[in-house]
Amino acid sequence: MKLGLGLYRHQLNAEHYRFAKQCGCTHLVIHLVDYFRSSRSNQPGDQPCGDDAGWGLAGDPDKLWTFEELAAIKKEINAHGLELEAIENFDPAHWHDILLDGPKKLQQIENVKTIIRNVGKAGIPVFGYNFSIAGVAGRVKGKFARGEAEAVGMDGALDTPLPNGMAWNMVFDKNAAPGNIPSATHEQLWSRLKFFLDEIIPVAEAAGVTMAAHPDDPPLPFIRAQPRLVWQPQLYQKLIDLKPSPRNALEFCVGTIAEMKDGSVYDAVETYSRQQKLGYVHLRNVRDKVPFYKETFIDDGEVDVLRVLKILHKNNFTGVIIPDHAPQMSCAAPWHAGMAYALGFLRAGLKTLEG
Numbered sequence: 001m002k003l004g005l006g007l008y009r010h011q012l013n014a015e016h017y018r019f020a021k022q023c024g025c026t027h028l029v030i031h032l033v034d035y036f037r038s039s040r041s042n043q044p045g046d047q048p049c050g051d052d053a054g055w056g057l058a059g060d061p062d063k064l065w066t067f068e069e070l071a072a073i074k075k076e077i078n079a080h081g082l083e084l085e086a087i088e089n090f091d092p093a094h095w096h097d098i099l100l101d102g103p104k105k106l107q108q109i110e111n112v113k114t115i116i117r118n119v120g121k122a123g124i125p126v127f128g129y130n131f132s133i134a135g136v137a138g139r140v141k142g143k144f145a146r147g148e149a150e151a152v153g154m155d156g157a158l159d160t161p162l163p164n165g166m167a168w169n170m171v172f173d174k175n176a177a178p179g180n181i182p183s184a185t186h187e188q189l190w191s192r193l194k195f196f197l198d199e200i201i202p203v204a205e206a207a208g209v210t211m212a213a214h215p216d217d218p219p220l221p222f223i224r225a226q227p228r229l230v231w232q233p234q235l236y237q238k239l240i241d242l243k244p245s246p247r248n249a250l251e252f253c254v255g256t257i258a259e260m261k262d263g264s265v266y267d268a269v270e271t272y273s274r275q276q277k278l279g280y281v282h283l284r285n286v287r288d289k290v291p292f293y294k295e296t297f298i299d300d301g302e303v304d305v306l307r308v309l310k311i312l313h314k315n316n317f318t319g320v321i322i323p324d325h326a327p328q329m330s331c332a333a334p335w336h337a338g339m340a341y342a343l344g345f346l347r348a349g350l351k352t353l354e355g
């Protein structure tokens with residue numbers, strides 16, 4: 001098992017690469033979507049968490065991530081003694097109509113194929129994605145964690161319909177006509193995923209890229225009147241069985257699974273790690289369930305994170321774990337302190353298991 005850190009777009013620089021190395025990381029997972037662009041409520045410094053208008057404005061629909069751009073980022077990361085394990089998330093600008101079954105769907109599936117080919121050519125082994133119409137919406141911030149540390153959680157469900165021009169909690173068309181996106185059904189959402197996997201998995205196989213699916217965070221059956229895909233642990237099996245391939249895998253989020261109403265997080269770790277279906281792992285802790293859960297420090301929630309590590313180790317998981325989110329700590333660098341604390345805990349856990 002390898003220790004990694006997730007970095008947002010604005011953190012892709014030498015300072016943060018050194019920080020990851022100093023914390024004992026060998027691998028990075030990077031975000032190329034700028035979640036904070038033109039946002040009124042969502043500022044860099046913590047994980048993205050905006051109001052009903054979403055995180056921010058999606059990127060340029062005509063600018064796909066090029067091989068040259070990806071190779072240059074990888075080269076700089078390698079120069080700092082780190083490996084680039086994965087890219088996390090598509091830009092809604094590039095694939096919103098795949099999620100919404102909209103008129104640009106066929107054009108956008110070609111976008112995704114081009115991106116995956118570029119990622120493979122650059123030698124980046126995993127691509128994490130989240131097949132979600134409303135995306136990571138409906139969360140709030142508060143002094144929820146130990147010692148009044150600011151953390152993210154839920155304080156009741158968000159049912160406000162998703163307005164036109166929004167997908168995956170970002171705005172892809174700020175000039176969209178007034179009104180809301182019609183609600184889809186769960187069956188429609190699964191058929192949209194099937195189209196996506198049927199088109200993309202063969203390309204990923206040829207490119208040598210593992211597609212890794214994040215569950216729906218927060219994991220409720222509906223958010224903003226739109227259905228969610230993986231909102232109970234067993235729905236991950238449905239996603240795997242929909243397109244059997246070593247390249248159809250999971251961005252396995254322990255925190256999100258712990259937020260789910262049903263099932264045991266340890267059973268889920270056992271079930272999916274035994275099948276060798278984990279692309280990489282988000283490892284964080286949480287207290288309570290949707291729609292009232294709160295994120296906590298890694299040693300302080302309901303999940304026994306060391307027990308999770310033991311199961312992963314027993315099932316020979318050799319991929320990357322990253323802290324996902326951490327509470328903000330009271331100091332001049334709240335994000336860095338939170339991540340360093342989580343990484344220190346995880347590194348100690350790995351050393352105990354693996355020597």
Ligand SMILES: [Mn+2]
Nearest residue numbers: 253256282324
């Ligand atoms: Mn996660």
